[in-house]
Amino acid sequence: MIVEDRGGREDPINSAEQEEDVSADAASSGAWLEDLLARRLIFVMGKGGVGKTTISIALANAASRLKKKVLLVELGDADSVGSFYDQTLAETPARLSHGIWGARVDARAELEAYVRAHIPSKFIAGKISRSRLFDYLFEAAPGLKEVMSLGRLWRWEQEGPRLPNASFDLMIVDAPATGHALSLLRLPDLLIKMIRVGPVANQLRAVQHLLKNHQKTAVVLVTLAEELPVNETVELYQMAEETLDMPAAAIFINCVYPDFFNRQDTRQILSLKTSFQNRPAAPEHRILACVVNLIRRQISQQKHIRKIHAKTNCHVHHMPYFFTNDMTLKEIEKLSLEIDRSVSNPSGNQL
Amino acid sequence: MTAISDAIRDPAGPEIIICCGSGGVGKTTISAAIGLHAAMAGKKTIVLTIDPARRLADALGLKPFATRIQRVPLENLNIAKNWVKPPGELSAMMLDPKSTFDQLVARYASPEFQKNIFKNRYYQHLSGNMAGSHEYMAMEKLYEIFNQGRYDLIVLDTPPSRRALDFLEAPQKMLNILGHNFFMKMFKPYLKAGKWGFRFLNIFASPVLKAVSKVVGKQALEDFSGFMQLWDDVMFEGFSRRAASVKALLAGNKTLFLAVATPQRLPLNEAVFLSEKLMANDMPFGGFIVNRVHFLNSEPDRLTIDPDRVFKETPVDPALKKKMITVYRNMRKLAQSDARSIDQLIEKIGSNIDIDVVQVPLSDREIVSLDDLYRLARLLEQKGA
Structure with missing residues (x-):
C-alpha cells in the first residue's frame, strides 16, 4: 500500500521551486580517500x-584494494561485523576475507590482562581477578571498561606491525551508537583529570595521544538522509571537532536514492498520474504511485542532504540505495566501489 | 481490528x-x-x-x-x-x-548530602554518562x-x-552497583571517616586492595569509596525498595x-x-x-507487470517508461523482501x-x-x- 495523497498541505512535488539536487562533493578528487585510509585508526560513528x-566493511574493502591489511574492530556487546561474515568475532583477530581481519574487544579479558601485567605476584593477580571486588569494580568504576577497550586499540596500534600474523595497516572501529561512542572517546580527557597518577593514568595518556593524533586517527560519520540522523550528525560533527579534538574526516550519507528522474520527467509523471487517477486497478496506476512515492522521498532526502552540506565542512560522500533490505557482503563490495568511484568519476553519486 | x-x-x-x-x-x-x-x-x-x-x-x-x-x-x-x-x-x-x-x-x-553528592565526580559520571x-x-x-x-x-x-x-538488562546492572552494599562490607575495615566521604587509611593492610589501588590509582579508589559511603548510608534503602517495586510492576x-x-x-x-x-x-x-x-x-502476483502492456494507450517517452519500470521493480523487490521477513x-x-x-x-x-x-x-x- 502506498500512503495516498493528502489534502490541506502544500505538496513539495508540485512546487516548481524544487531545488537543485545536491551531488556529492565534485571538487574532491581521490585525495580525501587516500588521506583517510593512510591513517592507522578510524572510528565509524553514527546513530x-x-x-x-x-x-x-565497505571502507575495509576499499582499503584492502589498496593492499592494506585491515582489522575491523567491534566494540561492545553487539557483533554486527561478525554476523555479516557468519562468524563470531573474538578478542584474537580472525581472518574474514582477503586482507580483512576482525576482532571484538572483550573489556573484561583486557582488565584481567592488565592486572596481570601490573601486579608482580601471580598469586595476588589471580586472586584479584577471581574476587568479587573485581566483578564489582568492573561494573561500577566509571569508565574502567571503556578505558580497557581503548587500551586494547592502542596496543594493537603499537604492537600491530611487530606481530608476525597481524601487522595491520589500518584498524576500523565499528563504534557503538552515538551517545555511547561519545562518552567512550571523551573518557581519556575526563579520567586523566580524575586519576592523574598510576598505571591507568599513564595508559590513558598514551591512548589520548593516539586519539588526538590527526595523522593517525580519524572519525568518520555515517548518517541517513532523514531528520534525526542528520541532526545528530551535525551535532556530532561539531563535538568531534570542538570537544574531542578528533575532527571528522568524512561523512557518509547512506541509502541515497539514485537520480532517476529530472524535472521534466517529474512533470510528465505527475500529469500521467492524473490521467490514471480514476483507474486504480490499472497496473500503470501502481507504477505511477510507486514512482511518485520515490520522488517524494527523494525530495525529502535532498532537503536533509543540503543541511549536511551547509553545516559541515568535510568530505561528504553519497552512498546509493541498493533497494535491498539486508546488504550482503557481495552488495557491500559493490557499495565499496562507490567509495572509489568519486576518484575516477568526480561527478559522483549516479548509479 | x-x-x-x-x-x-x-x-x-x-x-x-x-x-x-x-x-x-x-x-x-x-x-x-x-x-x-x-x-x-x-x-x-x-x-x-x-x-x-x-x-x-x-x-x-x-x-x-x-x-x-x-x-x-x-x-x-x-x-x-x-x-x-x-x-x-x-x-x-x-x-x-x-x-x-x-x-x-x-x-x-x-540538603547537605545533596550538595556533596552533586559535586562528586563519580555521581556526575553515573547520572550523566554511565551505560x-x-x-x-x-x-x-x-x-x-x-x-x-x-x-x-x-x-x-x-x-x-x-x-x-x-x-x-541495564537497570539490573545499575542496581548491582547502587543497591549493593557489598562494596562497603568489603572496604569498611580499611576506611576512616573523613569530613565528607572516607579515606583509605589502612590500604596497605590488604594485599588485594593494595594491588587494586596500584592499577586504578589510589586517588580514584578514594573518590569512589567516598561516593559509595555517601550513597550507602543515605540512599541504599530507598533505592533497593524502589527497584523491587519497579521490577514487580513491569512483570x-x-x-x-x-x-x-x-x-x-x-x-x-x-x-x-x-x-x-x-x-x-x-x-x-x-x-x-x-x-x-x-x-x-x-x-505478489498482483505486483507483476508486463512492460509491453503498460502505457500502451498513453504516449510516454520510452526512456522515461523504462526508468519508471526500473523503479517499480526495485520497489517490488523490497516489498517481496519485506513480505518474506x-x-x-x-x-x-x-x-x-x-x-x-x-x-x-x-x-x-x-x-x-x-x-x-x-x-x-x-x-x-x-x-x-
Missing part, C-alpha cells in the same frame, strides 16, 4: 540503524 | 505500554501514535519519550528542552471540528536522565508517574540503543511490552530475541509492530495466538502534524492495509 557496520 | 489496537483502546487494558526495539526503527513515532490512539479511545494518556525528532515534537506541540509534562492539543486535529470536547487526553514528557537522577537524590537525601543510567531513570520516572495514578495509560518509549535488550499484569522493528534482518532478530527473553522471564509481551513496510499486504516472523511465533503482528506501511512523508500522527495511529487497527 543506531544508519548502517555503520556496512560502511565499516 | 488488531489485538494490539484493542489492548491500547480497552478501558480495562494495560496501564503501561513499553515500546522496545533497536535504534532507528521509529520507536518514538510509534509510541506517540499509540498514545494518540489511546487518547482517541477516551483514555487519559501520557507518552514518556527520550529525544523526539524536532518535527515530531512540533507535531505534538511540545516545547523543546522542557522536561515537565506538556499537554498535546488534540483540538488541533482536523476531526476535532465535530467535537464538543476531546474524547480523551494526551500528554507527553521528555525524559532527562540527569535531572531525574537528581530529583531522586533530592527525594531521599538531606544504563538512561534506562534506569526511564524506569524510575515510569514508576513515579504510575504511582501518581493520574493516567489511564502510560506509554514508555525506551532509550535508543544498539540492542533492544539493553533496556531490560505484573498492568504492563504490556511491544517490540517495534523494521523488516530488516538485524532489527527483526533483535525484536524476536527480545520477545523470547521477555516471555522466558514471564514478562507480559503483546506483540510486534513492524514499521516501514513496502507495499503492505499486496498479493514478516512471513518468517509469523512462522517463528508459531501457534502463540496471544502475540500479534501489526504492520505499518512506509510513508513517503514525515510526520509533521498531529493529523499525520492520527493517520498513523489509525493504521495500528489494521493487520495490514
Whole structure:
C-alpha cells in the first residue's frame, strides 16, 4: 500500500521551486580517500540503524584494494561485523576475507590482562581477578571498561606491525551508537583529570595521544538522509571537532536514492498520474504511485542532504540505495566501489 | 481490528505500554501514535519519550528542552471540528536522565548530602554518562508517574540503543552497583571517616586492595569509596525498595511490552530475541509492530507487470517508461523482501495466538502534524492495509 495523497498541505512535488539536487562533493578528487585510509585508526560513528557496520566493511574493502591489511574492530556487546561474515568475532583477530581481519574487544579479558601485567605476584593477580571486588569494580568504576577497550586499540596500534600474523595497516572501529561512542572517546580527557597518577593514568595518556593524533586517527560519520540522523550528525560533527579534538574526516550519507528522474520527467509523471487517477486497478496506476512515492522521498532526502552540506565542512560522500533490505557482503563490495568511484568519476553519486 | 489496537483502546487494558526495539526503527513515532490512539479511545494518556525528532515534537506541540509534562492539543486535529470536547487526553514528557537522577537524590537525601553528592565526580559520571543510567531513570520516572495514578495509560518509549535488550538488562546492572552494599562490607575495615566521604587509611593492610589501588590509582579508589559511603548510608534503602517495586510492576499484569522493528534482518532478530527473553522471564509481551513496510499486504502476483502492456494507450517517452519500470521493480523487490521477513516472523511465533503482528506501511512523508500522527495511529487497527 502506498500512503495516498493528502489534502490541506502544500505538496513539495508540485512546487516548481524544487531545488537543485545536491551531488556529492565534485571538487574532491581521490585525495580525501587516500588521506583517510593512510591513517592507522578510524572510528565509524553514527546513530543506531544508519548502517555503520556496512560502511565499516565497505571502507575495509576499499582499503584492502589498496593492499592494506585491515582489522575491523567491534566494540561492545553487539557483533554486527561478525554476523555479516557468519562468524563470531573474538578478542584474537580472525581472518574474514582477503586482507580483512576482525576482532571484538572483550573489556573484561583486557582488565584481567592488565592486572596481570601490573601486579608482580601471580598469586595476588589471580586472586584479584577471581574476587568479587573485581566483578564489582568492573561494573561500577566509571569508565574502567571503556578505558580497557581503548587500551586494547592502542596496543594493537603499537604492537600491530611487530606481530608476525597481524601487522595491520589500518584498524576500523565499528563504534557503538552515538551517545555511547561519545562518552567512550571523551573518557581519556575526563579520567586523566580524575586519576592523574598510576598505571591507568599513564595508559590513558598514551591512548589520548593516539586519539588526538590527526595523522593517525580519524572519525568518520555515517548518517541517513532523514531528520534525526542528520541532526545528530551535525551535532556530532561539531563535538568531534570542538570537544574531542578528533575532527571528522568524512561523512557518509547512506541509502541515497539514485537520480532517476529530472524535472521534466517529474512533470510528465505527475500529469500521467492524473490521467490514471480514476483507474486504480490499472497496473500503470501502481507504477505511477510507486514512482511518485520515490520522488517524494527523494525530495525529502535532498532537503536533509543540503543541511549536511551547509553545516559541515568535510568530505561528504553519497552512498546509493541498493533497494535491498539486508546488504550482503557481495552488495557491500559493490557499495565499496562507490567509495572509489568519486576518484575516477568526480561527478559522483549516479548509479 | 488488531489485538494490539484493542489492548491500547480497552478501558480495562494495560496501564503501561513499553515500546522496545533497536535504534532507528521509529520507536518514538510509534509510541506517540499509540498514545494518540489511546487518547482517541477516551483514555487519559501520557507518552514518556527520550529525544523526539524536532518535527515530531512540533507535531505534538511540545516545547523543546522542557522536561515537565506538556499537554498535546488534540483540538488541533482536523476531526476535532465535530467535537464538543476531546474524547480523551494526551500528554507527553521528555525524559532527562540527569535531572531525574537528581530529583531522586533530592527525594531521599538531606540538603547537605545533596550538595556533596552533586559535586562528586563519580555521581556526575553515573547520572550523566554511565551505560544504563538512561534506562534506569526511564524506569524510575515510569514508576513515579504510575504511582501518581493520574493516567489511564502510560506509554514508555525506551532509550535508543544498539540492542533492544539493553533496556531490560541495564537497570539490573545499575542496581548491582547502587543497591549493593557489598562494596562497603568489603572496604569498611580499611576506611576512616573523613569530613565528607572516607579515606583509605589502612590500604596497605590488604594485599588485594593494595594491588587494586596500584592499577586504578589510589586517588580514584578514594573518590569512589567516598561516593559509595555517601550513597550507602543515605540512599541504599530507598533505592533497593524502589527497584523491587519497579521490577514487580513491569512483570505484573498492568504492563504490556511491544517490540517495534523494521523488516530488516538485524532489527527483526533483535525484536524476536527480545520477545523470547521477555516471555522466558514471564514478562507480559503483546506483540510486534513492524514499521516501514513496502507495499503492505499486496498479493505478489498482483505486483507483476508486463512492460509491453503498460502505457500502451498513453504516449510516454520510452526512456522515461523504462526508468519508471526500473523503479517499480526495485520497489517490488523490497516489498517481496519485506513480505518474506514478516512471513518468517509469523512462522517463528508459531501457534502463540496471544502475540500479534501489526504492520505499518512506509510513508513517503514525515510526520509533521498531529493529523499525520492520527493517520498513523489509525493504521495500528489494521493487520495490514
